[in-house]
Amino acid sequence: MEKINAVITGVGGYVPDYILDNEEMSRIVDTSDEWIMERIGVKTRHILKPEQGSGTSYMMTRAVEQLLRKTQVDPDSVEALICATTTPDYHFPSTASLIIGRVGLHSAFGFDMEAACAGFLFAMEMGANLIRSGRYKRIILCGGEHMSSMVNYQDRNTCPIFGDGAACVMMEATTENYGLVDSYLRVDGEGYEYLHMAAGGSACMPSHETVDARQHYVYQDGRPVFKHAVTKMSDAVETIAKRNGLTKDNITWVIPHQANVRIESAVARRIGLGEDRVMINIDHMANTSGGTLPLCLWEFENRLRKGDNLIFTAFGAGFSWGASYMKWGYDGDVEAAKEPAEFFDSRIMSLDEWKQKRSNA
Numbered sequence: 168m169e170k171i172n173a174v175i176t177g178v179g180g181y182v183p184d185y186i187l188d189n190e191e192m193s194r195i196v197d198t199s200d201e202w203i204m205e206r207i208g209v210k211t212r213h214i215l216k217p218e219q220g221s222g223t224s225y226m227m228t229r230a231v232e233q234l235l236r237k238t239q240v241d242p243d244s245v246e247a248l249i250c251a252t253t254t255p256d257y258h259f260p261s262t263a264s265l266i267i268g269r270v271g272l273h274s275a276f277g278f279d280m281e282a283a284c285a286g287f288l289f290a291m292e293m294g295a296n297l298i299r300s301g302r303y304k305r306i307i308l309c310g311g312e313h314m315s316s317m318v319n320y321q322d323r324n325t326c327p328i329f330g331d332g333a334a335c336v337m338m339e340a341t342t343e344n345y346g347l348v349d350s351y352l353r354v355d356g357e358g359y360e361y362l363h364m365a366a367g368g369s370a371c372m373p374s375h376e377t378v379d380a381r382q383h384y385v386y387q388d389g390r391p392v393f394k395h396a397v398t399k400m401s402d403a404v405e406t407i408a409k410r411n412g413l414t415k416d417n418i419t420w421v422i423p424h425q426a427n428v429r430i431e432s433a434v435a436r437r438i439g440l441g442e443d444r445v446m447i448n449i450d451h452m453a454n455t456s457g458g459t460l461p462l463c464l465w466e467f468e469n470r471l472r473k474g475d476n477l478i479f480t481a482f483g484a485g486f487s488w489g490a491s492y493m494k495w496g497y498d499g500d501v502e503a504a505k506e507p508a509e510f511f512d513s514r515i516m517s518l519d520e521w522k523q524k525r526s527n528a
């Protein structure tokens with residue numbers, strides 16, 4: 168029997184219109200454009216305002232709509248949707264179920280995966296294994312966050328870092344030698360004290376006290392997280408490169424989690440790669456946690472070529488981290504040129520219908 172590989176065949180994305188720049192940020196907390204650019208590398212971030220849409224599912228639905236238009240895939244042929252997010256709309260039902268409902272993926276099952284900033288990296292491995300099993304031929308993987316829903320805009324240590332946005336990919340079965348080749352993924356359980364949201368879960372239920380203590384926001388002790396991020400992402404990239412005979416001469420792109428431009432540069436330096444071969448969009452996207460990797464693909468899609476060797480790497484709360492090697496499966500500009508199909512306009516629930524349905528819920 169021929170080996171089944173799982174290849175990405177399209178990318179969709181969505182970022183909200185509102186842009187929060189460093190000048191506005193420095194009116195919210197005691198900070199400056201100079202400090203943020205020097206220490207993090209973020210100039211602007213997108214923020215989802217309630218009047219535009221609500222929840223991570225809103226942004227992911229818009230991304231999936233775009234993906235279906237670009238790939239012109241019949242929504243009934245999509246068999247699963249995995250949603251990597253740490254900011255689900257609700258504890259339950261899953262954000263995946265809300266997206267599937269609105270888009271009308273009538274043949275799909277779906278679920279959420281929470282692995283913080285490593286979520287999309289882990290989702291790619293899970294999705295690829297659904298396809299490699301031979302049971303599924305076409306699935307959608309989403310990654311994204313409504314980070315502004317859990318960022319404390321009184322804490323200058325965290326609020327300049329994060330932004331909102333979502334993107335998704337179509338993953339399909341192929342017998343050609345393209346797609347996800349290898350993954351090195353790890354979780355160590357050592358990270359809680361440095362990076363977490365203290366309340367709102369079953370260990371510390373929401374109460375007036377937890378709200379007053381502002382425990383429903385991201386807490387991060389930046390320095391130790393920084394050190395672990397550099398070491399663990401660099402080690403993971405080196406491991407995956409060695410295992411697959413990849414060197415600076417045949418790696419086309421490294422796609423790192425966008426947490427800090429200094430971390431991205433350090434990872435690139437470790438494998439001797441120039442920054443021109445590292446996908447960086449943190450300056451205008453900020454850290455969108457589970458959204459960073461697919462948003463990089465979305466923005467750089469037209470520069471990708473069939474056969475490119477890509478290494479993805481991510482690091483986040485838990486700690487959770489890893490790297491994956493993918494052989495890219497299509498010329499990006501060809502796909503992007505496809506015309507929208509009117510079929511989808513009639514099929515997908517309109518924004519007004521969606522808002523109405525949500526306000527009735």
Ligand code: UT7
Nearest residue numbers: 198199202206207284323324389390392393396426427483
């Ligand atoms: O995505 C998940 C994984 N996350 C990461 O990988 C993030 C890793 N960590 C980082 O990227 C960095 O540690 C931060 C960007 C979070 C912080 O940068 P840093 O260079 O590690 O700064 P620091 O926390 O050590 O703070 C240095 C100084 C402090 O002042 P003192 O104590 O030296 O007087 C802070 O109070 O900078 C001060 N500071 C600020 N100053 C102006 C902290 N935040 C700000 C701010 N504006 N926004």
